[in-house]
Amino acid sequence: MRPHSDVIVIGAGIVGAACALSLQKAGRQTLLIDAAQPGCGITAAGMGHLVALDESAQELDLCLYSLGLWRQWVEQHPGIGQVVQSGTLWVAENEQQRIEAEARAERLNARAWQADLLNTDQLRQLEPSLRHGLAGAVRVAGDSVVYPPIIAHHLAQELQMFGGEILCGQRVMSLHDSSGKTSTVLLENGQHLSAQYVVVAAGLGVANLLSDMPVFPRKGHLAITDRYPGRLQHQIVSMDYGQHAMTADGLSVAANIQPRATGQWLIGSSRQDGKTDTKVSPIALGAVLQSAIRLLPCLAKMQIIRAWAGLRPASPDGQPIIGEHPHRPGVWLAAGHEGLGVTTAFATAEIVKDQITGQKPAIDPTPYAPSRLLKESINESAYG
Numbered sequence: 001m002r003p004h005s006d007v008i009v010i011g012a013g014i015v016g017a018a019c020a021l022s023l024q025k026a027g028r029q030t031l032l033i034d035a036a037q038p039g040c041g042i043t044a045a046g047m048g049h050l051v052a053l054d055e056s057a058q059e060l061d062l063c064l065y066s067l068g069l070w071r072q073w074v075e076q077h078p079g080i081g082q083v084v085q086s087g088t089l090w091v092a093e094n095e096q097q098r099i100e101a102e103a104r105a106e107r108l109n110a111r112a113w114q115a116d117l118l119n120t121d122q123l124r125q126l127e128p129s130l131r132h133g134l135a136g137a138v139r140v141a142g143d144s145v146v147y148p149p150i151i152a153h154h155l156a157q158e159l160q161m162f163g164g165e166i167l168c169g170q171r172v173m174s175l176h177d178s179s180g181k182t183s184t185v186l187l188e189n190g191q192h193l194s195a196q197y198v199v200v201a202a203g204l205g206v207a208n209l210l211s212d213m214p215v216f217p218r219k220g221h222l223a224i225t226d227r228y229p230g231r232l233q234h235q236i237v238s239m240d241y242g243q244h245a246m247t248a249d250g251l252s253v254a255a256n257i258q259p260r261a262t263g264q265w266l267i268g269s270s271r272q273d274g275k276t277d278t279k280v281s282p283i284a285l286g287a288v289l290q291s292a293i294r295l296l297p298c299l300a301k302m303q304i305i306r307a308w309a310g311l312r313p314a315s316p317d318g319q320p321i322i323g324e325h326p327h328r329p330g331v332w333l334a335a336g337h338e339g340l341g342v343t344t345a346f347a348t349a350e351i352v353k354d355q356i357t358g359q360k361p362a363i364d365p366t367p368y369a370p371s372r373l374l375k376e377s378i379n380e381s382a383y384g
């Protein structure tokens with residue numbers, strides 16, 4: 001292992017692994033460090049839905065840029081990552097949601113991401129397992145499903161193929177600016193390693209390394225069924241998703257059912273702030289399953305074989321944190337992607353790589369800049 005690299009990336013989740021590979025391919029000698037193994041953090045706990053979410057213009061920009069990069073990656077890596085070209089069915093349960101679905105279709109079509117409106121009958125024909133009487137849906141054909149931990153692992157392997165290095169099983173304890181031109185990381189074994197640039201992509205671990213970066217956990221529950229091949233073709237998501245209607249204890253739930261390449265159904269999902277444990281809550285899990293059964297009644301008779309909870313690394317304004325730390329030259333962030341880190345990993349990596357190598361990123365990176373949060377944290381002290 002070299003004591004000095006051009007770049008050290010801390011965290012080999014899907015975000016850090018994508019950043020490391022991109023930088024190495026751009027000719028920067030890169031070392032990727034993880035306290036455990038590639039893809040074993042939140043990347044292993046999520047759903048792997050590659051989705052064009054449009055809750056804000058900035059979110060959609062990042063998703064669409066990344067989905068284009070995912071498309072290329074999938075073409076270049078056939079057979080890797082359990083890819084299912086499922087599309088998404090955004091299902092409207094009532095007239096209000098149907099109107100919102102229309103607006104979503106307009107927004108996505110305006111950006112050339114095909115979105116087709118379906119009426120009640122068309123919806124039932126497309127997915128016969130859906131319950132009768134739904135108000136309609138938007139079908140987003142270009143969305144898909146992957147298995148994120150395998151992809152993170154593969155990216156880390158590719159990094160090594162391109163001459164990069166990876167150090168697993170070593171936690172970075174702290175990060176120091178040793179001179180204007182280098183940063184140094186201290187490993188738990190006492191070793192110091194230095195680099196011109198350090199990219200902190202440590203998921204929830206960011207807050208331990210950079211205490212001024214308000215990355216906080218947003219808990220989510222998932223369950224997976226036994227194998228039922230052929231019963232579901234699309235990722236089914238309620239138009240409720242992202243609306244954040246909460247119960248008194250801050251729990252919000254929206255049905256999100258994913259067909260896995262194995263024939264299993266992965267069922268989500270919930271959101272809850274203020275929780276730092278990954279214990280499964282029967283109340284949250286029950287609410288998730290009920291919301292899914294409301295759309296897909298046959299699920300009530302299917303076998304659930306495992307349930308778990310994961311902590312999404314969230315940021316106060318819902319946008320990821322991508323770019324150079326405003327007060328620490330040479331320290332970059334790629335973090336806080338909440339429930340979209342798999343979708344947006346490749347766009348994040350390109351932005352970080354372009355900024356470090358002095359290129360103009362393909363989309364405006366300003367909405368994701370770390371500096372916005374430092375300003376906010378001065379004005380508002382109640383975050384996460």
Ligand SMILES: Cc1cc2nc3c(=O)[nH]c(=O)nc-3n(C[C@H](O)[C@H](O)[C@H](O)COP(=O)(O)OP(=O)(O)OC[C@H]3O[C@@H](n4cnc5c(N)ncnc54)[C@H](O)[C@@H]3O)c2cc1C
Nearest residue numbers: 011013035041042043046049172203205220310341342343
């Ligand atoms: C229930 C749920 C559903 C989700 N569904 C989706 C979805 O459908 N689509 C989507 O796009 N996203 C989804 N996500 C979100 C997505 O999983 C995350 O945004 C993404 O995995 C974050 O990746 P990461 O690389 O930033 O973090 P992680 O995967 O957590 O990686 C961080 C890595 O850093 C390492 N690390 C931490 N601290 C240190 C340190 N000090 N030193 C060394 N290493 C360190 C950890 O070991 C870990 O491997 C979901 C998440 C959850 C919980």
